[in-house]
Amino acid sequence: MGWIKVVGIGPGDINDMTLKAYNVLKECDVVVGYTTYINLIKPLIEDKEVISLGMRKEIDRAKKAVELALQGKNVCIVSSGDAGIYGMAGLMFEVVHKENIDLKIEVIPGVTALNAAAAILGAPVMQDFAVISLSDHLVPWQVIEKRLALSAQADFVIVLYNPKSKERPENLMKAQKIIMKYKKEDIPVGIVKNASREGQQVIITTLKEMANYEIDMRTIVIIGNESTYVENGKMVTPRGYVL
Amino acid sequence: MGWIKVVGIGPGDINDMTLKAYNVLKECDVVVGYTTYINLIKPLIEDKEVISLGMRKEIDRAKKAVELALQGKNVCIVSSGDAGIYGMAGLMFEVVHKENIDLKIEVIPGVTALNAAAAILGAPVMQDFAVISLSDHLVPWQVIEKRLALSAQADFVIVLYNPKSKERPENLMKAQKIIMKYKKEDIPVGIVKNASREGQQVIITTLKEMANYEIDMRTIVIIGNESTYVENGKMVTPRGYVL
Incomplete structure (x- = not known):
């Protein structure tokens, strides 16, 4: 065998x-x-x-x-x-x-894609984080909604896999709306398409603007926590050190 | 330069x-x-x-x-x-x-250690998950407590980094108590010490029993969700496929 x-x-x-x-x-x-x-x-x-x-x-x-x-x-x-x-x-x-x-x-x-995307963006996942797939092919959408709301309340850095497919183009906007109930709309968001592959694209934007970009199943979306900042084109979530 | x-x-x-x-x-x-x-x-x-x-x-x-x-x-x-x-x-x-x-x-x-520990245990992290460090050296304990409670409510698979140090031996038991408010006490828990290093140790137990084992800062603890099961010594969280 x-x-x-x-x-x-x-x-x-x-x-x-x-x-x-x-x-x-x-x-x-x-x-x-x-x-x-x-x-x-x-x-x-x-x-x-x-x-x-x-x-x-x-x-x-x-x-x-x-x-x-x-x-x-x-x-x-x-x-x-x-x-x-x-x-x-x-x-x-x-x-x-x-x-x-x-x-x-x-x-x-x-x-995994989240490690690759984070490295490309800078260091956005330095604190506790939640990882959620927006594909409701195998998990009911109500479960995903609940996880989005609770992670946003916990001020996790939130990493979204499968953010948008042709069959479910609206899930990302629904997710954004839920997260915006608990996180500030100007929190930094990193969008990495084709991380470490041909056609890699990197966008750093905000929670309010994130759904305006072209996002597909090969994209990872990383939503910061309340301490995340952007400087010199890098997205960084401080770990808590006093410098 | x-x-x-x-x-x-x-x-x-x-x-x-x-x-x-x-x-x-x-x-x-x-x-x-x-x-x-x-x-x-x-x-x-x-x-x-x-x-x-x-x-x-x-x-x-x-x-x-x-x-x-x-x-x-x-x-x-x-x-x-x-x-x-x-x-x-x-x-x-x-x-x-x-x-x-x-x-x-x-x-x-x-x-990262979570990928390595998961691979050793089987496939416990196949659904949405939250990653939380129990070290309150850089993050206040109240924030960690809140994140534990909300992740357990969301039925995330929960991955704990830095579960227990000599300075803070009680954090793991506190975390267990919080998670047990929302997750069943017989949910499978995987404990991997020194993943992929000399002295690797693997334990599969339950939420109720997990704090009885020797756990230190080089240990990763993975707490399943409501569908996680153990069979043939492997801890598996089904992704949702109908076989």
Whole structure:
């Protein structure tokens, strides 16, 4: 029987991948992944069998990885960012637990989009923070609304994943409205599209203005807390040191 | 004038470092860091000038890095995990902004302790989550208490950094008490000490029992949400897929 490693490949640039991820991709027999992510690592896996499947095919990808491992192959299933944060790690365990398959699964952590976006913006996530996906495909919108309101009340730095899709263009404006009930409208907001990938775009704006920019599923939005400031083009949340 | 790169070296094992972090450490002239972290990367920086300073010397380290860069040296200042999450990135910007120094600072993101701990536990952070440090050295305890209560009400997966120090042994029990007001006492909790470092220890327990274990500042505690389960020794928070 082969093994399965769920590999976080980082935000996009191969240089943001860990040495461990790089090496397991070189060692495995087959790479399974979403077509877009497979393309990001193409130069690394040219000699491998590659199974790439499109969007919304997560369950098929997980089952395919299990099937291949049961055939004796060593399988890397890739996720962008960190496989453990809105990635494929959970689903892999769910599939083997549901089907009661005795298969070793290892998760190789990676740099998630929030770490990459924060580094590009400066240092906006230096204090306690909440991470919320605005996709209501798998989580009811009422739950997301509740989490937005409570995080804003707690004055967390708020990191939004999947802020806007073609199917749900209005979720970001709804989120903004909820957060503005508790946070000041001039709080800095960083918007990073395609962090560490081709077409990277960085905008620093405010809570009031943030919905006016072009935002999509490949964008991370970071909303500061009450101490966050912008200086010399960098967004910084002080940690609390007295200088 | 030299440059400063704030480098997240990952949780501890050199293999969890990104290729970019690995390469900039090789390229720089001087490495500045906390003694413990310098020791983790010793084999990589044997030919470098190294300035290592002890705990609570964060401001001195940041100022030293600036001083060296102004002398024309290329400086890496290292942080364990991701420099942008409870690391040195914020302080570096604060120091140059305060002193109005025109110095280029780049942040190299890394795998933070939460990513590493989650990967070791299974997949506990697959849904929205809140990250809270229990150290009240820089943030007032009342703020931390409020954030704990609101995150528990939001049913976030809650990740605790700096859960227990010798100076503040009681904060973890106080946090547990607050969270138990809103979360069920049998919710799974993962405790990872020295994630990806020598002496790694992993415990999976419950919210009710978590404070009975030996926990220190090098431990990450991950408290599940209402759907988190444990099976075959792995802690998993389902993302919401219907299998």
